């Protein structure tokens with residue numbers, strides 16, 4: 189890609205009607221597959237969406253963004269641990285190491301992000317316009333089902349792609365580059381300078397908030413953006429667990445606690461205190477694996493409830509049968 193393509197790149201959100209040729213799909217497939225990945229583990233996958241109904245589904249769920257619906261194709265990049273997980277099962281890698289798991293989630297997300305950028309650059313070279321779409325994980329669970337994504341994968345970013353109808357001017361950008369060392373004071377100065385310098389673009393020409401006000405509004409608790417980010421965070425937490433290496437340390441302990449406690453179920457107090465102890469231990473020691481601690485404690489509670497209900501019911505039935513049986517024999 190020529191240097192001017194990088195310097196003049198802008199997000200393109202208005203597309204002409206255009207059918208992407210098989211040749212272009214083949215080329216872009218090769219580009220995606222040649223994207224660099226950490227240790228060549230290739231822990232990402234991409235789904236090229238050409239179907240109008242699927243693009244509509246993605247656009248509608250993604251703040252109803254028209255450019256997604258109008259795109260000639262939408263490419264979704266997912267961090268994908270399904271292949272590695274299958275391989276790891278055979279290799280016996282450190283499956284219960286929480287740090288290892290967290291690291292792998294990060295690596296796969298980085299792979300997917302780099303692949304998206306690599307693909308964007310190639311598409312621009314091929315005459316397409318592109319807008320990155322980052323909100324895909326805010327409705328990730330619905331997307332999983334609709335696109336049949338593997339359980340151990342996570343939607344990371346999408347690309348709205350199409351032949352450009354209109355191209356916007358390059359937005360003013362802040363200088364985010366430091367030489368040798370990061371400079372906090374300089375950084376603060378640049379934020380203020382950028383906000384002032386970009387007012388002409390954002391406030392005068394676009395009739396929008398200045399950059400700082402926009403950023404503040406987006407991060408307020410009840411903003412649509414903050415709500416979506418919250419939903420996105422939940423999806424990531426759920427997925428990070430599934431993308432890990434099998435059963436976690438916490439789960440093993442919970443299972444052990446359950447099995448070893450079965451005899452003590454006659455004493456609910458003993459059981460409750462042991463359960464509490466395990467949750468206390470898990471919330472202090474295995475921080476990364478406590479993302480779903482609320483869910484796990486709920487499952488555990490329901491499991492106990494079911495156990496007790498069935499146990500009491502069976503006990504009553506047995507007593508009832510014995511009583512009837514005894515009565516018959518006596519009289």
Ligand SMILES: Cc1cc2nc3c(=O)[nH]c(=O)nc-3n(C[C@H](O)[C@H](O)[C@H](O)COP(=O)(O)O)c2cc1C
Pocket residue numbers: 197198199201253319320321322323345358359
């Ligand atoms: C991770 C990521 C997610 C983005 N998500 C969206 C999106 O959902 N919708 C959209 O219109 N633009 C989206 N963008 C584009 C940004 O709004 C855009 O890059 C930014 O405003 C700067 O403008 P420029 O790309 O024209 O330089 C996203 C960009 C990135 C990097």
